[in-house]
Amino acid sequence: MNVHLMNGMGALRVSIRGLGLLVALATAQVSWAQRPVAAAPQTLMLGIGLPDSSVQAHAVRDFAARVEQYSNGLFRIELHAGGKLGNDLTMVKALQDGSLAMTAPDSSTLATLEKGFSAINYPFTFLNEHEADQVLDGEWGGRLLEQLPRHGLVGLAYWENGFRQMTNSRRPLTSTNDFQGLRMRTMQNPMLEESFRRLGFDAVPMPFPQVFDALQSQTVDGQENPLSTIVSSRFYEVQKYLTLSRHVYSAHVLLISRKVWDNMNPATQEAFRRAALEAREVERRMSRAASDAALAELKAKGMQVTSIPQADAERIRHRLRDVLDRYNKDIGLRTMIDLYVQLGQMRTASSPKAEPGAPAR
Numbered sequence: 001m002n003v004h005l006m007n008g009m010g011a012l013r014v015s016i017r018g019l020g021l022l023v024a025l026a027t028a029q030v031s032w033a034q035r036p037v038a039a040a041p042q043t044l045m046l047g048i049g050l051p052d053s054s055v056q057a058h059a060v061r062d063f064a065a066r067v068e069q070y071s072n073g074l075f076r077i078e079l080h081a082g083g084k085l086g087n088d089l090t091m092v093k094a095l096q097d098g099s100l101a102m103t104a105p106d107s108s109t110l111a112t113l114e115k116g117f118s119a120i121n122y123p124f125t126f127l128n129e130h131e132a133d134q135v136l137d138g139e140w141g142g143r144l145l146e147q148l149p150r151h152g153l154v155g156l157a158y159w160e161n162g163f164r165q166m167t168n169s170r171r172p173l174t175s176t177n178d179f180q181g182l183r184m185r186t187m188q189n190p191m192l193e194e195s196f197r198r199l200g201f202d203a204v205p206m207p208f209p210q211v212f213d214a215l216q217s218q219t220v221d222g223q224e225n226p227l228s229t230i231v232s233s234r235f236y237e238v239q240k241y242l243t244l245s246r247h248v249y250s251a252h253v254l255l256i257s258r259k260v261w262d263n264m265n266p267a268t269q270e271a272f273r274r275a276a277l278e279a280r281e282v283e284r285r286m287s288r289a290a291s292d293a294a295l296a297e298l299k300a301k302g303m304q305v306t307s308i309p310q311a312d313a314e315r316i317r318h319r320l321r322d323v324l325d326r327y328n329k330d331i332g333l334r335t336m337i338d339l340y341v342q343l344g345q346m347r348t349a350s351s352p353k354a355e356p357g358a359p360a361r
């Protein structure tokens, strides 16, 4: 600088310009380094069993966009749908050993780790989606998710799978008598297997990605899933009869491997949680809209639709009493009572017969 000063004003001007450039470069370097976009984004693979056209896949794409945004481009989620990376059980195992980052299985398949997850799928427990949302997003559902880290998993949110409905290729189901001997694929959850068996079905537990082929080859006669899945997995191509039974409510749990999670800083973890919860709202809206549209579509595809009368729902509950009683003990009476107390409170609060100012609220 002194040299320049001694050399007169011209040199000084140059030097200041040079200095300015240096400062500019330094600033650019700092902000470049601070801007996370500069770092190569880390890509996390997320596998699901449902196809690319499913509500769940759309929701994962929504989640992915939010993760990218909230992590300032540090993380990318790469969706692998259609069971390409495995089924619900094998993908959960892959998360546990850290060979896969994320998945979103049906919560029933987590019962092998935490028995309480089975309670979500008790037949005819939730009467509508609102009840399920309140229970799962509240303390009861939260306590189940809190058990997951000791199994190497972190549960970010409950998403909706939906009320399950039956399809089969043999006959219309109009009452529980029609269940007898029907070979029915079930999810891989002992409570569900036993319940279906108790109702007279020949229950065949099977991973979801094998279901279409099994229906097509008539290895099984039927399966049960939400209407949106019956459409997106094209089950209507190989199933003639649809029974609107709403026999079980089903949730997906968005999971991340604890091995991945523990390496994230708190800001990134927060970004993932926020993205998961926001995408949950989008997913549930899509799921409910898809379910309405799906029934019309399935009728248009030529499926014959019947429904199970309300009285049969009561009969089914009654027939399952001793099966479920055993699972109540497995799950723990405290968990079951908490669930029914919350359901009872919600029903009292929403019942038109409730006294104004009744304490249940």
Ligand code: TK8
Binding pocket: 048, 049, 050, 087, 088, 104, 105, 106, 161, 187, 207, 208, 209, 224, 225, 226, 229, 250
């Ligand atoms: C997809 C499954 C599916 C579930 C089933 O991997 O297995 O029937 O309803 O959604 O999670």
